[in-house]
Amino acid sequence: SQKIEQNSEALNIQEGKTATLTCNYTNYSPAYLQWYRQDPGRGPVFLLLIRENEKEKRKERLKVTFDTTLKQSLFHITASQPADSATYLCALARFNQAGTALIFGKGTTLSVSS
């Protein structure tokens, strides 16, 4: 079965530094991969989508890379701020008979200290 691993449960960094989160997957070749942010007590919020034919995508201070050979995605937050503190989830698109569903990793909880 498909497996997604976000290899750090928690990441602590200083304000202004770049946070790098890792997502690895096995037993699958997803058409696209997504990153979400989840704050305590709330549902996940979509951040970025990257397709299998894209190497990199950016949105403001966020950057996502996708290496289908390594089966890995990296998520970067540059010039991090305390407001970036949250849990970040990686999700793969999976096609089934009902349509497209997402398989989520367990997430990495990022803490940015001032």
Added chain:
Amino acid sequence: SAVISQKPSRDICQRGTSLTIQCQVDSQVTMMFWYRQQPGQSLTLIATANQGSEATYESGFVIDKFPISRPNLTFSTLTVSNMSPEDSSIYLCSVSITDEQYFGPGTRLTVT
């Protein structure tokens, strides 16, 4: 984008009872999803609900335990039946719009 609301936001229920969770979307969508997020865990897909057809359940989830209704393109319900403490979790609905998924705030269920 989409704005999704869920009712109730939280509930405490006794074992053996059932709870129906409602999900309302502010626009018409074809696909709606129900997820479960157990404490300290990530989201696990329960089922995909398309309007006008039976829901498609993931491995480990069955219709008798989690019946789903999808009467129109903006609304769905998930029932958690014959609850046990193991069903204590956050239940979230979501919709897919151009490959992006939007989530409701979740329903926090505690079974005693």
